[in-house]
Amino acid sequence: METRDRARSQWLSWALAAALAAAPAAALAEGKYGPGTSDKEIKIGQTIAYSGPASAYGQLGKVQTAYFDWLNKTKGGINGRKITFISKDDGYQPPKAVENVRSLVEGDDVALIFGVLGTPINMSIRTYLNGKKVPQLFIAAGSSAFNDPKKFPWTMGWQPNLHDEAKFYAKHVLSANPNAKIAVLYQNDDFGKDLLNGLRDGLGDRADKMIVSTQSFQAADPTVDSPLVILHNSGADTLFLFTYSKQGAQAISKIADLNWKPATYLHLGAASVGATLKPAGLDKSTGVMTAGFMKDVTDPKWADDKDVKEWLAWTKENMPGADINDSLNPAGYAYAQTIEQVLRQAGDDLTRESIMKQAANLKNFRVGLLLPESRINTTPENYAVVTYMKLQRFNGKSWDFVD
Structure with a gap:
């Protein structure tokens, strides 16, 4: 009887040790998640002007909505997780933008805020998002104030400042x-x-x-x-x-x-x-x-460009009524590709801290619709995303580079 008890006790010890050893691996396999993320979903929030004096720029949000829908349908989302994109109209009014962002963070529980339009709008929500430690990524505003990782480590622009x-x-x-x-x-x-x-x-x-x-x-x-x-x-x-x-x-x-x-x-x-x-x-x-800083997709000089061809085909299929002459359409697409890259790099670690870390560690990332010389390199000390520019002049139909 004593021998049997000793053997049973020894077996339980082995089983417990095996379970403890397996626990970290299981946790790693399951992934790390923060608000708005799970093994099936990533929630992204946006406030943008679909009405009001800057309503033309609402096209950015429409393109990004179409892009995330396309990702979900054709690629199963990002790393096996569907993207839920919640985009709200702020009419280019800072108080409404603040209201929208609070609702997105505290009500919809989004993982991050993406592609918000306008310097005054982004200024109005920056303090709140940094206080909550919510990534405010790739905003459609060029103020140099949005490259200040020491004071505002959760805010990052996209276009040249x-x-x-x-x-x-x-x-x-x-x-x-x-x-x-x-x-x-x-x-x-x-x-x-x-x-x-x-x-x-x-x-x-x-x-x-x-x-x-x-x-x-x-x-x-x-x-x-x-x-x-x-x-x-x-x-x-x-x-x-x-x-x-x-x-x-x-x-x-x-x-x-x-x-x-x-x-x-x-x-x-x-x-x-x-x-x-x-x-x-x-x-x-x-x-x-x-x-x-981007290719003019209507210019004959880019007619045989692989990335422009891909964009034109994508737009025809996913936004058949879109005006290809409107540069907001390729811009919205390029913004969305950049956030896609960040989330792919984050892999199974989808805490807000990890998402922000990946945004600050883009290395020689190429967005096909940017000018060929352009590469995206971010660091924890410098949040500048798109930096390459070339002067161009409108010829009545398209843009010519100025020597």
Whole structure:
């Protein structure tokens, strides 16, 4: 009897030891999950302007919705997990955006917030998301304030930042027309002021002499005609339009009405043929310059490009009514590909901390619709995502690179 008890006790000890040894492996196989993630699902939240003064940019959210639907149908989602994408309309109103984000985080329990439009909108939600330690990833806003991993480690932009974009234009002006008389139309918020400050920094000690007039407007203003008339009367021969699409289109149209022919630089976020230049008039838009960082999918020079062909086929199948001339469509696709890469890198560790870590460790990642020279490299110390730019000029149909 004693021998039998001893044998039974020994067997139980072995079984317990085996169970303890297997526990970590089982836990690893099951994956690590945070809010909004499981072995079957990843929840992504977004607030964006489907209505209001920046409603043209709601197209970004529509493309991203189609992309995640496509991923779910054709690839089973990401790493075997379906994407649930919840995109809400904020009308480009910061209070509504704050309300939406609180609902997404505390009600819908999303893992992260993705692709939010606009500098003032992202500023309004940044403190809350960082306090909650929720990733605020690949936002559609270029403020240099969104590359501040020390103070705001949970917030990351995507496009070239506004300050560097404006410095890029300043460098060209100093080379092409060092005696330029510059007029600036800018949106009176963090977005417009960041661009204006970048231009001043880029012009250096010549800024006060070269900039002869600046005029601001509010995002909700019905037109920008009045400030454009003032800028025209300043005698400027060079004009910067630090605007979004609606006001950019109004400004280009008004410039033509005034028979004013300044060298015109347009903020890259407004350089959409479909959303800005067509409404303004393609003939009136001829000669406008911007900082290109993506392939113009309508330009014949990219007709045989593999990535452009793939995008055109994808759009035809998944967004048959989309205007291929609208640069927001390929942009939304490229944003979505970047978040897909982050989530693929995260693998089975889908805590918010792991997702943010992967976003800050993209290495030579290539997004096919970016210019061929472009590669995405992020580090925990530098959150800049897309950094390569090349000046381009609109020829009435498409964009030509400026040597």
